[in-house]
Amino acid sequence: MAYEGDTPRSAAIDRSDRPGHIGWVLLLAGVLVGATLSLRFLDIEQTQPLILGLLAFFAMAGVFFLFAMAIGVVQFAGQTTRNDITKLMADTSGDGLVVIEDDGRITYANDSYLAIAGLQGGEVRPVERLFLGAPEVSEAIYRLAQAAREHRTGSEEIRLSPSLNGAQEFGWYRVRVRPVPRPSGRQAALWAISEVTHERERQENVFQELQHAIDYLDHAPAGFLSVDPEGSIIYLNATLASWLDYDLAQVGSGGLNLTDIVPRDVVSLMTSFAGEPGSVRTETFDLDLRRRNGQFLPVRLYHRIAFGQDGRMGPSRTLVLNRSAGGEVDEGQRAAEVRFARFFNNTPIAIATADRAGRIVHANAPFTKLFGALTRMAESGATGASILDSFRERAPIEAALKAAAENRGDIPPLELQTAGDSGGSVRIWVTPVGDTGADGETAILYALDTTDFRKVEEQLAQSQKMNAVGQLAGGVAHDFNNVLQAIIGYSDLLLANHRPTDPSFQDIMQIKQNANRAASLVRQLLAFSRRQTLRPEVLNLNDRLYDLSMLLKRLLGERVELDLSHGRDLWFVKADVNQFEQVVVNLAVNARDAMPGGGKLAIRTANISAAEAARLNVSAMPPADYVVVEVSDTGSGMTPEVLEKIFEPFFTTKEVGKGTGLGLSTVFGIVKQSGGYIDVDSKPGEGTTFRIYLPRHIPEVQEAPEEAKANAPKKPAADMTGQGTILLVEDEDPVRAVNARALSARGYTVLEAASGIEAMEIIEERGAPVDLVVSDVVMPEMDGPTLLRELRKLYPDLKVIFVSGYAEEAFRKNLPEGEDFNFLPKPFSLRQLVETVKQAMVR
Numbered sequence: 001m002a003y004e005g006d007t008p009r010s011a012a013i014d015r016s017d018r019p020g021h022i023g024w025v026l027l028l029a030g031v032l033v034g035a036t037l038s039l040r041f042l043d044i045e046q047t048q049p050l051i052l053g054l055l056a057f058f059a060m061a062g063v064f065f066l067f068a069m070a071i072g073v074v075q076f077a078g079q080t081t082r083n084d085i086t087k088l089m090a091d092t093s094g095d096g097l098v099v100i101e102d103d104g105r106i107t108y109a110n111d112s113y114l115a116i117a118g119l120q121g122g123e124v125r126p127v128e129r130l131f132l133g134a135p136e137v138s139e140a141i142y143r144l145a146q147a148a149r150e151h152r153t154g155s156e157e158i159r160l161s162p163s164l165n166g167a168q169e170f171g172w173y174r175v176r177v178r179p180v181p182r183p184s185g186r187q188a189a190l191w192a193i194s195e196v197t198h199e200r201e202r203q204e205n206v207f208q209e210l211q212h213a214i215d216y217l218d219h220a221p222a223g224f225l226s227v228d229p230e231g232s233i234i235y236l237n238a239t240l241a242s243w244l245d246y247d248l249a250q251v252g253s254g255g256l257n258l259t260d261i262v263p264r265d266v267v268s269l270m271t272s273f274a275g276e277p278g279s280v281r282t283e284t285f286d287l288d289l290r291r292r293n294g295q296f297l298p299v300r301l302y303h304r305i306a307f308g309q310d311g312r313m314g315p316s317r318t319l320v321l322n323r324s325a326g327g328e329v330d331e332g333q334r335a336a337e338v339r340f341a342r343f344f345n346n347t348p349i350a351i352a353t354a355d356r357a358g359r360i361v362h363a364n365a366p367f368t369k370l371f372g373a374l375t376r377m378a379e380s381g382a383t384g385a386s387i388l389d390s391f392r393e394r395a396p397i398e399a400a401l402k403a404a405a406e407n408r409g410d411i412p413p414l415e416l417q418t419a420g421d422s423g424g425s426v427r428i429w430v431t432p433v434g435d436t437g438a439d440g441e442t443a444i445l446y447a448l449d450t451t452d453f454r455k456v457e458e459q460l461a462q463s464q465k466m467n468a469v470g471q472l473a474g475g476v477a478h479d480f481n482n483v484l485q486a487i488i489g490y491s492d493l494l495l496a497n498h499r500p501t502d503p504s505f506q507d508i509m510q511i512k513q514n515a516n517r518a519a520s521l522v523r524q525l526l527a528f529s530r531r532q533t534l535r536p537e538v539l540n541l542n543d544r545l546y547d548l549s550m551l552l553k554r555l556l557g558e559r560v561e562l563d564l565s566h567g568r569d570l571w572f573v574k575a576d577v578n579q580f581e582q583v584v585v586n587l588a589v590n591a592r593d594a595m596p597g598g599g600k601l602a603i604r605t606a607n608i609s610a611a612e613a614a615r616l617n618v619s620a621m622p623p624a625d626y627v628v629v630e631v632s633d634t635g636s637g638m639t640p641e642v643l644e645k646i647f648e649p650f651f652t653t654k655e656v657g658k659g660t661g662l663g664l665s666t667v668f669g670i671v672k673q674s675g676g677y678i679d680v681d682s683k684p685g686e687g688t689t690f691r692i693y694l695p696r697h698i699p700e701v702q703e704a705p706e707e708a709k710a711n712a713p714k715k716p717a718a719d720m721t722g723q724g725t726i727l728l729v730e731d732e733d734p735v736r737a738v739n740a741r742a743l744s745a746r747g748y749t750v751l752e753a754a755s756g757i758e759a760m761e762i763i764e765e766r767g768a769p770v771d772l773v774v775s776d777v778v779m780p781e782m783d784g785p786t787l788l789r790e791l792r793k794l795y796p797d798l799k800v801i802f803v804s805g806y807a808e809e810a811f812r813k814n815l816p817e818g819e820d821f822n823f824l825p826k827p828f829s830l831r832q833l834v835e836t837v838k839q840a841m842v843r
Contacts (some may be wrong), residue, residue: 083285096193148189151179223320294409355440358386400430404443481805489738492830559598565605574697594635625696647757724771756782
């Protein structure tokens with residue numbers, strides 16, 4: 001063996017680090033320890049002869065120990081023995097093995113590698129210098145070298161011309177690399193080279209045999225295809241491609257899907273089989289395949305599916321027999337016809353056959369139920385009974401019947417309204433029979449009653465419209481908040497410079513009050529769009545309603561009686577107290593307006609268990625524990641038409657100028673954003689009842705219910721001045737200017753940026769962190785969350801305050817889990833800004 005610094009003197013080299021003479025070290029350590037213990041516990045002057053004797057004893061023991069090791073009486077086994085076996089396995093491996101350190105040094109190479117690589121100038125050539133030549137060879141070696149540098153596993157098969165030993169015109173080699181971690185922490189890469197030329201030759205021979213088998217299969221007198229579980233055709237023979245008028249060279253593997261040649265209903269059936277693990281299942285289908293020109297080809301499919309050991313369906317083996325006119329009818333076909341007749345009569349889909357004029361020839365039970373009078377006339381032999389008479393519009397069904405008579409297969413489904421007062425909806429599929437039967441059948445009709453589906457579709461369209469309006473309202477509210485932010489900010493600056501006795505003071509106050517009123521309207525829009533900022537607290541709704549009762553009595557007036565009924569042992573909920581009060585006030589005001597002559601408003605609270613919630617059948621509300629707040633009035637009630645629209649924005653039944661139409665839509669948005677549900681019952685002349693279901697909340701140890709916080713002492717007004725450098729990021733120039741003035745007036749140094757990119761440039765030029773970043777959330781080029789992620793890479797402990805017109809939850813999902821930041825919702829006053837900055841700076 002040759003070690004590091006030596007010239008290799010044998011076929012295999014090993015420059016790996018080995019431990020020193022452990023026996024010597026242990027021996028000397030034992031002698032020194034024994035001597036030390038003897039000196040510590042014995043009196044040197046009195047026991048010098050004894051000490052000398054002990055030292056002589058240890059010396060003799062060391063000599064005996066070394067002699068025993070030399071003749072093999074004493075041996076160290078374990079790790080050394082195991083390493084020798086492992087190294088022997090590597091030395092005798094048929095694959096070329098070489099270990100290369102991160103710095104490029106070769107510390108090990110076995111005989112097989114040396115036979116492949118040889119020596120050049122007394123050194124072993126690394127793998128990169130063995131495989132040279134064509135670009136694809138260099139690219140493969142580069143990928144493996146990159147994997148080695150990144151301590152990853154890689155594998156490539158490389159064709160080298162000529163071969164490494166030069167004896168062949170070319171050679172195939174499988175080159176692998178994997179990391180070799182060590183206990184010392186150093187990294188190395190193990191390269192393995194295997195010659196696979198003969199293996200490749202065997203594969204090419206097998207491929208040639210496979211090509212012959214495919215050629216036989218392609219020209220068989222029957223069609224054949226294979227379909228994967230997703231419905232993609234992974235193989236199609238030439239015979240079937242010819243029948244379907246497809247060019248096999250253009251289609252290729254994966255060029256077709258089962259839906260291109262088979263009806264969609266049959267596709268779902270053929271790709272949804274279930275079977276026992278390891279079983280094989282064969283199904284027979286008699287159907288029409290769709291040619292490329294749209295015409296149909298009657299065939300029989302023998303569809304075989306094999307299931308793996310995990311129960312999953314594998315690719316099919318499907319035999320296709322042409323059943324065009326002239327084919328023989330065997331017993332299997334008769335049995336299939338019997339099965340079809342049974343399925344035809346028992347299917348829930350309405351099916352019938354019709355002639356060119358639309359007269360019904362045959363119909364199953366569902367079709368008779370859907371078009372009862374028409375089919376009964378046909379069965380009684382009445383002439384002139386046509387499917388055309390069943391619909392309000394005749395032209396679409398006439399065109400479809402004409403196309404079926406011409407044997408066209410690209411007839412789109414029809415959405416039709418049935419005749420009569422009911423006016424139901426029906427979807428009709430029309431397909432050609434192919435060969436006109438003795439009864440003159442030219443078309444097959446498949447009908448599906450879609451009346452209920454249409455209603456659900458209309459409800460979905462209404463929901464989508466509400467979502468679209470909500471998104472529009474949220475976007476308008478966000479932009480409007482920026483305008484209001486500037487108005488409120490500059491009003492605060494003017495008020496700070498004018499005394500209350502100044503004539504302009506009242507005018508400025510009017511501007512600010514109207515801006516606050518506009519901000520209240522914006523909050524309603526955000527509540528409707530569910531993008532407002534909520535500050536949830538642990539609440540007892542009984543206490544909140546009691547505190548609110550005095551305000552409600554003033555709002556209702558003397559002619560409306562307020563009846564407040566509290567549920568016993570009411571559970572806690574977690575909600576924004578201000579938003580909850582707004583919900584109750586909105587409902588109370590609507591109830592008052594519905595009782596112009598006076599009446600009674602009852603508010604009741606109660607606990608609803610999960611079992612009771614399941615029995616209530618409230619739309620989309622899952623069974624759980626809830627606290628219900630029921631608001632009932634004895635007013636005029638609502639018609640079903642009005643009841644369907646009450647939560648739509650800007651819908652109102654009040655006179656012009658007496659309502660914005662946002663009251664109930666705001667209630668709906670607040671309840672939904674709080675995780676609750678709302679239900680309403682109303683009949684004309686019998687009043688209206690709203691029920692609000694809020695999820696039960698079980699307070700944790702660190703949470704305190706709202707009533708426990710009410711008596712907390714208020715902190716005295718703090719000094720809002722401060723020192724430090726603040727980076728203010730805001731894309732709206734007026735808002736950025738007024739906020740910068742307010743912060744500068746309090747003693748802070750303010751750096752202004754109009755975008756996230758500009759903020760990053762300021763930080764990079766500064767070369768040091770700022771004390772605080774105050775950033776808008778929605779900005780062009782780089783938004784607030786993206787800016788925060790980039791800043792965290794430079795300064796992980798940087799303090800950040802986000803300001804936005806949207807709710808905090810709207811952008812928190814774009815931040816890493818547990819990200820710490822402060823939030824200030826727009827619009828805010830300058831005092832709120834400096835207070836938030838002060839709290840963040842001293843935290």
